Amino acid sequence: MAKLRLDRIKPLVALCAFLLAWWIIPTTVKSFLKASFSEFQAPAWVATSYLDDLENFWARRSHSKVELIEAGREVARAKSLYQFNSQRKETLENEIQRLEAILNLPSRREFRYEVARVVRRDLNAWWQQIVIRKGKDFDIPVGAAVVFSGGVVGRVVEVGAFTSRVELVTSPNFRMAANFEGDKRPVVYQGLPQSGFGDPLGAVHDAPQDVLASTQRPLKLLSTRLGGTFPPGLMIGRVSWLEPGNTGIFQAGEVELDDRLLSLHEVAVLIPLYPIDLQDDVP
Amino acid sequence: MSGYDIHRGENPRIIFFFWIVMAATATLVLGLGWRQLIAAHKYEEIEKRQTERRVLKPGARGDIYDRKGNLLVGNRAHYSAVVYLDDLRREFREEYSKIIRAERAALKETYQLTPLKEREDSQLTPDYNELQWVARQNVIQRYIDQINLITGRDDAVSTRTIIRHFNEQLLLPLPLVSDLKPDEYARLIEQVPVQSPIQIHTDTARYYPYGVAAAHTLGYVQKVNPDPDTIPNDGIKTYTFKSKIGKTGLERSFDELLSGEIGAEIWRVDPLGFQDSLLDGKTPRQGEDLITSIDIDLQMAAETALGERTGAAVALDVRTGEVLAIASHPSYDLNDLSPFIPRKTFGEINERGAWLNRTLQLSYPPGSTFKLLTSIAGMRHGTLTLQTEHDCQGVFRLGNRIFHCHARYGHGVVDEAAAIEGSCNIFYYAEGLRMGIDVLSAEAKRFGLAERTGIEVPYETKRLVVPTKDWKRERVGSGWVPGDTVNTAIGQGFLLVTPLQMATFIASIARDETRTQPTLRALSYVEAQQVNHGGEPVGLTRNQRAELWEGMERVVGDGGTGRLVQIDGLRIAGKTGTADFRAHGKEVNLAWFVGFAPVENPQIAIAVMVEGTSSLDSYHGGSTAGPVAKDIFLEFIEHYPERAGFQVAR
Numbered sequence: 055m056a057k058l059r060l061d062r063i064k065p066l067v068a069l070c071a072f073l074l075a076w077w078i079i080p081t082t083v084k085s086f087l088k089a090s091f092s093e094f095q096a097p098a099w100v101a102t103s104y105l106d107d108l109e110n111f112w113a114r115r116s117h118s119k120v121e122l123i124e125a126g127r128e129v130a131r132a133k134s135l136y137q138f139n140s141q142r143k144e145t146l147e148n149e150i151q152r153l154e155a156i157l158n159l160p161s162r163r164e165f166r167y168e169v170a171r172v173v174r175r176d177l178n179a180w181w182q183q184i185v186i187r188k189g190k191d192f193d194i195p196v197g198a199a200v201v202f203s204g205g206v207v208g209r210v211v212e213v214g215a216f217t218s219r220v221e222l223v224t225s226p227n228f229r230m231a232a233n234f235e236g237d238k239r240p241v242v243y244q245g246l247p248q249s250g251f252g253d254p255l256g257a258v259h260d261a262p263q264d265v266l267a268s269t270q271r272p273l274k275l276l277s278t279r280l281g282g283t284f285p286p287g288l289m290i291g292r293v294s295w296l297e298p299g300n301t302g303i304f305q306a307g308e309v310e311l312d313d314r315l316l317s318l319h320e321v322a323v324l325i326p327l328y329p330i331d332l333q334d335d336v337p
Numbered sequence: 338m339s340g341y342d343i344h345r346g347e348n349p350r351i352i353f354f355f356w357i358v359m360a361a362t363a364t365l366v367l368g369l370g371w372r373q374l375i376a377a378h379k380y381e382e383i384e385k386r387q388t389e390r391r392v393l394k395p396g397a398r399g400d401i402y403d404r405k406g407n408l409l410v411g412n413r414a415h416y417s418a419v420v421y422l423d424d425l426r427r428e429f430r431e432e433y434s435k436i437i438r439a440e441r442a443a444l445k446e447t448y449q450l451t452p453l454k455e456r457e458d459s460q461l462t463p464d465y466n467e468l469q470w471v472a473r474q475n476v477i478q479r480y481i482d483q484i485n486l487i488t489g490r491d492d493a494v495s496t497r498t499i500i501r502h503f504n505e506q507l508l509l510p511l512p513l514v515s516d517l518k519p520d521e522y523a524r525l526i527e528q529v530p531v532q533s534p535i536q537i538h539t540d541t542a543r544y545y546p547y548g549v550a551a552a553h554t555l556g557y558v559q560k561v562n563p564d565p566d567t568i569p570n571d572g573i574k575t576y577t578f579k580s581k582i583g584k585t586g587l588e589r590s591f592d593e594l595l596s597g598e599i600g601a602e603i604w605r606v607d608p609l610g611f612q613d614s615l616l617d618g619k620t621p622r623q624g625e626d627l628i629t630s631i632d633i634d635l636q637m638a639a640e641t642a643l644g645e646r647t648g649a650a651v652a653l654d655v656r657t658g659e660v661l662a663i664a665s666h667p668s669y670d671l672n673d674l675s676p677f678i679p680r681k682t683f684g685e686i687n688e689r690g691a692w693l694n695r696t697l698q699l700s701y702p703p704g705s706t707f708k709l710l711t712s713i714a715g716m717r718h719g720t721l722t723l724q725t726e727h728d729c730q731g732v733f734r735l736g737n738r739i740f741h742c743h744a745r746y747g748h749g750v751v752d753e754a755a756a757i758e759g760s761c762n763i764f765y766y767a768e769g770l771r772m773g774i775d776v777l778s779a780e781a782k783r784f785g786l787a788e789r790t791g792i793e794v795p796y797e798t799k800r801l802v803v804p805t806k807d808w809k810r811e812r813v814g815s816g817w818v819p820g821d822t823v824n825t826a827i828g829q830g831f832l833l834v835t836p837l838q839m840a841t842f843i844a845s846i847a848r849d850e851t852r853t854q855p856t857l858r859a860l861s862y863v864e865a866q867q868v869n870h871g872g873e874p875v876g877l878t879r880n881q882r883a884e885l886w887e888g889m890e891r892v893v894g895d896g897g898t899g900r901l902v903q904i905d906g907l908r909i910a911g912k913t914g915t916a917d918f919r920a921h922g923k924e925v926n927l928a929w930f931v932g933f934a935p936v937e938n939p940q941i942a943i944a945v946m947v948e949g950t951s952s953l954d955s956y957h958g959g960s961t962a963g964p965v966a967k968d969i970f971l972e973f974i975e976h977y978p979e980r981a982g983f984q985v986a987r
Contacts, residue, residue: 197528209527227531231523239414240523244531260414260539263623280523303397303412303541303623 396597556586707828757888769826913958
C-alpha cells in the first residue's frame with residue numbers, strides 16, 4: 055500500500071527536484087542552457103522555412119505560362135524602377151559627400167543591409183518577437199535595426215549561429231527615439247500590449263505641447279538618427295491624437311502602426327558599417 | 338459538585354478577586370472602546386504620518402509671447418537619467434553581502450599575518466555602516482558607467498550625494514546624469530532596456546527662441562525649493578521637486594502669473610521609507626501665458642543695429658506707451674542660463690558688464706537731447722519766444738569761464754528752430770541762464786525725469802538726477818553757480834536719466850503731454866483706448882509747438898545733425914545728443930538720438946544711446962545713435978506701413 059503511494063507521487067517528486075535544481079543552478083548556466091536549446095531548435099526552423107520556400111516555388115511553377123510571363127514583366131518593370139532609384143541614390147550620395155567635404159562635416163552613419171526571411175513567429179508572442187533566418191553567419195549584431203518596406207520592424211535582441219531574434223516595434227519591451235515629420239525634437243516611441251490580431255498600436259510620449267495631431271491631419275512618426283540605431287526618416291506610424299501626459303508638461307498619444315506588421319515574411323537588417331563614434335558622429 | 342461551587346458566594350476572598358477581575362476587564366473593554374471609537378481619529382492621523390509621504394511636482398511655467406504671438410520664452414524638454422532607489426534594493430543587498438564577504442576575508446588574512454603580540458589591537462570587525470554606503474555607491478556607479486558607455490560622458494556619483502539623497506529625498510528619483518543633450522537622451526531611450534531601473538526623467542527648462550533678444554527685459558529663472566508656505570501642514574512628510582522662480586525681468590515681475598500649479602502624489606511607504614503604492618495624485622498644471630507689447634521684428638532690428646556696441650535702444654508706441662522694442666547691449670544668450678547658470682558663463686557675462694540693463698538700470702547725462710526740454714521750459718516761462726535769436730561765435734563767456742559750442746566757428750545768428758537743427762550750445766547756454774535752474778528743474782520734473790517710470794521690469798535705478806540748488810548743496814556740499822545752469826541747459830553737468838526715461842520723454846512730446854506710462858503688457862483694444870498716462874498738456878501754444886517740431890524735423894533734414902536718420906516718405910522729428918561721460922575711470926562719449934514719426938500723426942517714439950567704452954571711441958549722436966534709430970524706423974515701416982503713413986495696396 056505504502057509502495058503504491060510512493061509510486062504515485064514519483065512524478066511530482068521528479069518535478070520538484072527539477073524545479074529545485076533549476077532554482078539552484080547559476081544564472082549563467084541557465085542562460086547557456088536556454089541558448090543551447092534555442093540553437094538546437096534553430097536548424098529545424100530554418101529547414102522548415104526552406105521547405106516553405108520550396109513549396110512556394112513549386113506552387114508558382116504550377117502557374118500558367120501567361121501568368122508567369124506577366125509576372126516576369128512585372129518583375130522587369132520593378133527591377134528597372136529600382137535600378138533607376140539606385141542610380142539616383144548613388145548620385146545623391148556623391149553630392150552629399152561632396153557637400154560634406156566642402157563644409158568639412160563629419161559623415162553620417164552608413165549601413166549595409168541583410169535581407170532575411172522570417173522563419174518563426176510564436177502565436178503566444180505574435181506581437182513581441184520574430185525569428186529571422188540569418189545570424190552570426192551573416193555578421194548580424196545585437197541591437198541592429200530591422201526594417202521592411204513599411205518602415206521600422208524592430209531591433210535584433212539575440213543572435214544565434216543561423217538565426218536571430220527580433221524584438222518587434224509592437225512589443226512593450228521595444229522603445230526608440232523618434233520625431234514627428236518636420237520637427238526635429240526627439241520624442242519617445244514605445245510598443246503597447248496588443249489585443250488579438252487587430253491593428254497594431256504603439257504609444258508616443260514626451261511630445262512637445264505645441265505639436266498638434268488630429269484625425270484629419272495625422273502626424274507621421276519617423277525614426278531619428280539621434281538614437282544611433284536607426285537611420286533617420288523611417289516610418290514608425292501615424293499619430294491621430296495627443297493629450298497632456300501625466301507630467302502636465304508634455305503630450306502623449308497612440309501610434310497607429312502599419313498593419314502589414316501582422317504578416318511579415320521578409321525583413322532587412324541594417325548593420326552599421328563602422329562602430330559609432332560618440333564624439334564625431336553626426337547625431 | 339466541585340469544591341469551588343461549595344464556597345461560591347461565601348468566600349469573601351473569591352468575591353474580592355471576582356470584582357478585581359471584573360474591574361480589570363471593564364477597564365480593558367472601556368480602554369479598547371475609547372481607543373477604537375473615540376481616539377481612533379488620533380491614531381489614524383499618527384498612522385497616516387508614519388506611512389504616507391507626499392511628493393510635490395511643480396507645474397511648468399507659462400510661455401511669454403510678443404504682441405504678434407511669436408514665442409519669446411517657452412519651455413524645452415530637460416532630460417536626465419534617474420533611478421528610484423527602491424528599484425535597487427535587491428542589488429544593494431547582494432552587493433553588500435559580496436563586500437562584507439570580501440572584507441571579512443581580507444581582515445582574516447590580515448589578522449593571520451599579524452604577529453601574535455600585536456593581534457589584540459588589530460580590528461576583526463568591519464565597519465558595516467560604511468560598507469553599506471560603499472555597496473550602494475558601487476551599484477549606482479555601475480548604472481552611471483552604463484550611461485557613460487552609451488553617451489560618452491564621464492560622470493560619477495559620490496557617497497555624500499547618495500547619503501544626502503537617502504536622508505532627504507528618498508522618495509524622489511536620484512539623478513544619475515543631468516542635462517542630457519537630445520542625442521544623449523535619444524541614445525539612452527534606445528539602448529537602455531525598458532526593464533532597466535534607469536529611467537529617463539523629463540522636466541522643463543526655459544527656452545528662448547530668439548536667444549539674446551530682449552534678454553534683460555525677459556529675464557531668467559532659478560531653480561529653488563518651493564515656498565514652505567505652499568506645503569500643506571498636515572504632518573505628512575513632504576518631498577518636493579525644485580520649482581522655478583523668476584529672478585529678473587518679466588519672469589520676476591509676472592512670477593505669480595507664470596508659475597504653474599503644483600501637482601502632488603500621496604504614496605504609502607514601507608517601514609524603511611521606500612514607496613509601496615500610490616494612494617492619490619494630482620497632475621501639475623502649466624502657468625498662465627503672458628503676452629507682451631514687444632514686437633520681435635522691431636526688437637531684432639534694434640539688437641542688430643546696436644551690434645557689438647555698448648548701449649540701449651527703446652521704442653514706444655506713442656499713443657499707449659507700449660514698449661515695442663527694448664534692447665540693452667552688451668547682452669547675453671538667455672539659453673546659456675538655462676537650466677542653470679554655469680559659473681564660467683556667469684563670470685564671462687560679469688566681465689563684459691552684460692548683466693546690467695542699460696535701458697533702465699544705469700543713468701547717463703542726456704546731452705543735447707535735453708535741449709528740447711530747455712526749449713519747452715523757456716517757451717512756457719516766456720524767456721524764449723519765436724523771435725529769440727542768439728549769435729553763436731563758437732564760445733560763450735561766463736565770468737572767467739569759457740564754454741564752447743561743438744561748432745568750432747559758431748553757427749552765426751540762430752533762432753530756436755535753427756538752434757535745435759544745429760544743436761547750438763551757445764543758444765541754450767544763454768537761454769538757460771535767462772530762465773534759471775529753478776525753471777529748468779521744475780520743467781524736467783514735470784516731465785517725470787526725476788522719477789522712475791514704473792515699468793514692469795524690476796531694478797529700475799533710483800539714481801535719477803534733476804539737479805536743483807538744494808540738491809547740490811545737500812549732495813555736493815557747495816552752492817549752485819551759473820556754470821551749473823548752462824551745463825544743465827545742454828544736458829550735461831549733474832543731470833542723469835535713463836534711456837527708457839528719454840523714450841517716454843520724446844513720446845510725451847509727440848503726444849503733447851508731459852507723461853508717458855511705459856508698459857510691457859500688450860494692451861487690448863479697450864485698454865488702449867482708456868490709457869491714462871497721468872500727465873497734463875505740455876502747455877505750448879500752437880506756434881510754439883510748431884517751432885519746436887520744425888526744429889526737430891530739421892534735425893533729420895539735409896542740414897541737421899541727424900540727417901543720417903532720413904527715410905524717404907517718412908517725416909521724422911528728432912534730436913541728437915553727444916555727451917561726455919566718465920565711466921570705468923575714463924572719459925568716454927555718449928551718443929544719443931531721440932525722435933518720433935510720422936510727424937503728422939506720431940506713432941512710434943525711439944530713444945537710442947550708445948556708450949563709448951574707451952577714450953578712443955569717438956561717438957556722435959547723429960552718426961552713431963541715429964542709424965540705430967533709422968533701422969528701427971525702417972522695420973516699423975515694413976511691419977506697420979499704414980501707421981507709418983504709407984499707402985498699402987489691398
